[in-house]
Amino acid sequence: MGVGIEVRGLNAWYGNNLALKSIDMTVPANHVTAVIGPSGCGKSTFVRCLNRMHETIPEAHAEGEVKVGDIEVYGDGTDPVEVRRRIGMVFQKPNPFPTMSIYDNVAAGLRLNGFRNRKQLDELVERSLKLAALWDEVKDELHKQSGASLSGGQQQRLCIARSLAVEPEVLLMDEPASALDPISTSKIEELIFQLKQHYTVVIVTHNMQQAARVAEFTGFFLMGSLIEYDKTEKIFTTPADKRTEDYITGRFG
């Protein structure tokens, strides 16, 4: 089951450059929450702070209070590796491990953390590929084909399956469909809709129609600040802030 996310006073820097300014946000469990905003507004930085991927960039760091379920993400003594294991991430560009088979790609997260049980591994790989709606297309080629030989849309679903295999509680998606064609995009969107039964999903998108289609809640970011955060319907029909309205009506961005 998914868990909720509580963000209080989150600041993030690149060197001396403040990229996120004291963000407060509550993401409900087992829902899809979209993060929208123009390029450079900090929306990707925001989700990368939720699983401490932000600090893997040289000279980048973040401070604040982030609670995902019972994990204090920025608590003293919290292991970022453990945080990332429990909070999965799907990236903008499909990034399967190129030298691994489809099976090995999905199993990688478990195996490289010391999981050895063959039979359970088989089951988890099958379950993850089914959840990611890729099983029927690849089940005969699991060990023969490289993950890199799939089409772009299939690769992205493979990456989703790979994230799901380690059984995270939250799934972060950073513009997961922006590099894909419309048909692959609609498959991914359908998939996101299914996934919220089991996971809390936070999706970054620069496509407002996509946010409207998949998300129950939407947050609008501008220049490192969270301007407005509400039910998706409310954001897109009667936004409270003038800047949100300007953005969704296409006056800038």
Next chain:
Amino acid sequence: MLKQPGDASAQNLSLWRRVTDHAATWFAMAAAVLVIVPLLAIFIYLLIKGAGSINLAFLTQTPKPPGELGGGMANAIVGTGLILAVASVLGVPLGIGCGIYLAEYGRGRFGDLVRFTADVLNGVPSIVIGIAVYGLIVIRQKHFSAFSGGVALGVMMIPTIARATEEMLLMVPNVIREAALGLGIPKWRTTLSISLRTASAGVITGCMLAFARVAGETAPLLFTAFGNQFWNLKLNQPTAALSLQVFTYAISPYDDWHRQAWAGALILIVLIVAAVAAVRIVTSRGTLKGVS
């Protein structure tokens, strides 16, 4: 006035372009052929000169005393294998480890220092490395040995392997590392099992280049492995090596030894090619469909 496609000057231009295009293509082809010619020439010459002297005795016997006909280089073939094994055990892990450091951590001044040192070490004449190992190991142990020969060649392998590993790891896209970190895989595991694995084809090529380069080295072995007319399988004893044996025989006054020197050189090249080919075949086995 704008030139029309039918203009005389436009036609001249396209003629000029065709000429330069052909010239560039032919130049590239000629360069490629010129690279192959010396290798083929050496190999064919070795075959002509050396193939006739290769027989069972050459491959199974030790050298005969001067003046006696026959005998072989079996001990040198084994000795070369022994020395190269020591060199690889030392050079491959150290070189790869150093390359990993440079690619994944070595952004600061220390990284630059290591990189500079590796490049300089790569340019140090091999005989100097031989003398250095002679001073560091042979003099202290008071005897020549296969081990010290292996150390000299291993040291020569390190910079090539380190720089090749670094280059190959830097070519692994960062999104691949992010994918692994995002799965909760620790950094050391990501480096070894994801980055290095993705770069493995290039890293292996680097190791093979270094191996092939030192396999025929003679100068560093003169003061270290020293050579031996008899069987030796011990790491702490003077050991024969093909390159040393070829050197000794080639400058000798005996015709039979000259013939054997040619045969030894041929065997050395064949063994190097065989070793490189074997590693290629073993490492490419089980390659997946669609691996880029």
